[in-house]
Amino acid sequence: EAGVVQSPRYKIIExxxxxxxxxxxISGHNTLYWYLQNLGQGPELLIRYENEEAVDxxxxxxxxxxxxxxxxxxxxxxxxxAELGDSAVYLCASSLGGGESYEQYFxxxxxxxxx
Amino acid sequence: xxxxxxxPGPFNVPEGATVAFNCTYSNSASQSFFWYRxxxxxxxxxxxxxxxxxxxxxxxxxxLNRASQYISLLIxxxxxxxxxxxxxxxNKAAGNKLTFGGGTRVLVKP
Numbered sequence: 018e019a020g021v022v023q024s025p026r027y028k029i030i031e032x033x034x035x036x037x038x039x040x041x042x043i044s045g046h047n048t049l050y051w052y053l054q055n056l057g058q059g060p061e062l063l064i065r066y067e068n069e070e071a072v073d074x075x076x077x078x079x080x081x082x083x084x085x086x087x088x089x090x091x092x093x094x095x096x097x098x099a100e101l102g103d104s105a106v107y108l109c110a111s112s113l114g115g116g117e118s119y120e121q122y123f124x125x126x127x128x129x130x131x132x
Numbered sequence: 133x134x135x136x137x138x139x140p141g142p143f144n145v146p147e148g149a150t151v152a153f154n155c156t157y158s159n160s161a162s163q164s165f166f167w168y169r170x171x172x173x174x175x176x177x178x179x180x181x182x183x184x185x186x187x188x189x190x191x192x193x194x195x196l197n198r199a200s201q202y203i204s205l206l207i208x209x210x211x212x213x214x215x216x217x218x219x220x221x222x223n224k225a226a227g228n229k230l231t232f233g234g235g236t237r238v239l240v241k242p
Contacts, residue, residue, distance in 0.1 A: 060230075117163060
């Protein structure tokens with residue numbers, strides 16, 4: 018069974034440019050998460066989707082970050098404009114359901130460098 | 133104060149030795165607890181859940197102390213392949229929202 022797929026794996030952009038990350042969750046997983054992980058720290062949740070609905074976006078900096086999951090499967094996370102402090106790894110995860118008993122499976126992440 | 137705190141390490145462990153480390157959490161409403169493992173430049177992967185009665189999975193033993201609000205992980209007979217960062221994770225009751233600690237780095241050396 019394929020795991021969570023993310024692309025691109027690496028991205029280097031100049032500050033003030035836009036950037037987008039794509040995630041394809043494990044087939045059948047209704048719940049999708051985007052996390053941000055800074056060097057030497059644990060992942061921090063940005064947004065959680067149940068199917069196509071964003072049920073928790075309280076940690077998403079909405080002035081520059083946006084996300085969508087139009088058909089309840091793939092998801093895109095966008096940053097516009099990017100700032101130097103956005104350099105981090107952006108991880109996508111998915112789970113069968115939104116309850117705490119469901120294991121979250123992580124993708125390999127997109128490593129963003131903003132110069 | 134961070135919700136989940138860990139000693140960042142590194143814990144330098146001779147191969148075959150035992151290593152143990154803790155994680156403290158601040159929210160007494162936390163319901164579920166986990167240890168995730170993250171290799172360098174890789175994604176986190178679930179290592180084991182932590183149950184109130186304590187649980188063991190091979191060489192790994194996890195304990196939960198709700199009164200003192202900490203969980204622990206013990207690795208026996210350490211292998212070189214155990215070298216990784218171990219992330220303490222706490223889940224509150226409302227939804228599958230994981231809060232990660234900063235991780236404890238373990239280096240097993242020959």
